[in-house]
Amino acid sequence: MAAFAILWSLVVSQEACAAEQCGFKGGSNTVSKDVASMVQLNVGQSSSINTMALKNGAYYVAATRISCDQHCNDNNLGTCNAEMTNSATQNDLQDLAPGCTFGTGTASYAPMLYWAAGKRWCVTNIANSTECGQTVENYPAQRVCYCEAGGVAGDPHIQSLQGAHYTLLQQGFFVAWNFSKAVPASTVPSAAPARGWQLLAAYAGHGFTTQGLLLLDPHSGQSMEITAEDCSWRVKEKQTPWRKAQVELLSAEDGTTSLQVKKLHEKLGETKILRSAILLQMGSGSDMKNISTLVVHCRPKHHLDFKVSMFQKSDIDHVGGELGVAPDVDHNYHFLVSKQGIMRMRADQEFQAPGSWVTLGGSPAGAAYLEKQHQTGISMVQSQGCSDAQEDDARAICSKHLQQTTHPETFADCVYDLCHGGDESFAQSAAAFLSESSA
Structure with missing residues (x-):
């Protein structure tokens, strides 16, 4: 929602x-x-309204090698909104990972967070992926997902x-x-x-x-x-x-x-x-x-x-x-x-x-x-x-x-x-x- x-x-x-x-x-x-x-x-x-029947639309960080579809579904957060996921800004990622450094590379499946040289790095919409189900297989990055309740x-x-x-x-x-x-x-x-x-x-x-x-x-x-x-x-x-x-x-x-x-x-x-x-x-x-x-x-x-x-x-x-x-x-x-x-x-x-x-x-x-x-x-x-x-x-x-x-x-x-x-x-x-x- x-x-x-x-x-x-x-x-x-x-x-x-x-x-x-x-x-x-x-x-x-x-x-x-x-x-x-x-x-x-x-x-x-x-967190002050954890008794609400419906979850809310928001950005979340999925676990390593977990797709957005799986993260939203497994945590009863609704479904992944691909457009909102790919539209994550530096401010959105900064809220999820305060103090992170923003990368300028060509990483796939952005937006995401990953560790490099002891620092938390944030990568925004580089690949412009449109599939919520994609996972990051090659290195331990975490997908940033937008989950929302449907209907x-x-x-x-x-x-x-x-x-x-x-x-x-x-x-x-x-x-x-x-x-x-x-x-x-x-x-x-x-x-x-x-x-x-x-x-x-x-x-x-x-x-x-x-x-x-x-x-x-x-x-x-x-x-x-x-x-x-x-x-x-x-x-x-x-x-x-x-x-x-x-x-x-x-x-x-x-x-x-x-x-x-x-x-x-x-x-x-x-x-x-x-x-x-x-x-x-x-x-x-x-x-x-x-x-x-x-x-x-x-x-x-x-x-x-x-x-x-x-x-x-x-x-x-x-x-x-x-x-x-x-x-x-x-x-x-x-x-x-x-x-x-x-x-x-x-x-x-x-x-x-x-x-x-x-x-x-x-x-x-x-x-x-x-x-x-x-x-x-x-x-x-x-x-x-x-x-x-x-x-x-x-x-x-x-x-x-x-x-x-x-x-x-x-x-x-x-x-x-x-x-x-x-x-x-x-x-x-x-x-x-x-x-x-x-x-």
Whole structure:
């Protein structure tokens, strides 16, 4: 099992913010933000949850001359994922063998670890092997394997800006958020044209995580894209080719909209997560107002998390997509009674974006990556339940990082997901995004 997704929103009362009052320093003590977040709760190894029924997707070191297929199977870790095995990075191997020296030779069956001259050496994907069953026969090297449980996909838990809370049951491309509002244009004083943005999310992969985001400004022709392949933002302006983004300001020719890249690929503490922040502004000429911020946490070759913060409560009326769902549309829900309570489920077919990633506005490189990530699997809510002991363990772990009384729905989602194979990083990730400012 690789990872599961949780999407939630915190809705708070808010006074209107001046252009910079609620900017990237957190605002004043009397002003708060309306926030909607998609957070993938990362599943990894954790000895503190050894009672979970399902093992987690992670890198392991097999014994000498043992294939990855045998290692994953014999240790009840699921099956070997060949693509993830061959995609092991130096950071992944460093985690498994701290202090190892990285080789530059032509060893077969990489990635692997071996001893040479009294040192632990690490070799990454040199041979680009695609067979999990291969073993290293000629010398006592140890294979690095990625094992994952098969047949279970996580489901994003969504709480919209309007207060709706439900579980998404589909993978694919979806309109996660959009915004459209009439704004006077300095170049057309007699008209009030509609301006806005659309944020598309690609939910894919064995663990049903967010693998890509596409931010579109139809008026200016500017697009920004990020995928979990390398966590790098790319920019396209009208007919120009895609390029790497910079800390920069991207403005429409008539000055009515802008995308201001405030933070880009900054390392989040001691983790492998890279953080970016984009400010979306709209107005007339020099009178630009802050509309929202998009904050992204991305772990290369794994998944990404994102949060949209609205600066003015009144602007929520102009929000659409999954984050604009109203809580009173009950006829679109299905219900499942589980040990953790009654779950509302939706297919969100009205928000599914038809077409390919490229036709929607994304890059060919992003489309190629996302195509490789799409896999089929059963819904997480159709997987096995958890025992009383497992639920007690999950509650204890979630309580270490989340306050049940402050964030009851997020806490319930955390308990449910830990009962179905997650580990403590679920709660850690949720807590990090709940405390994340829009800076």
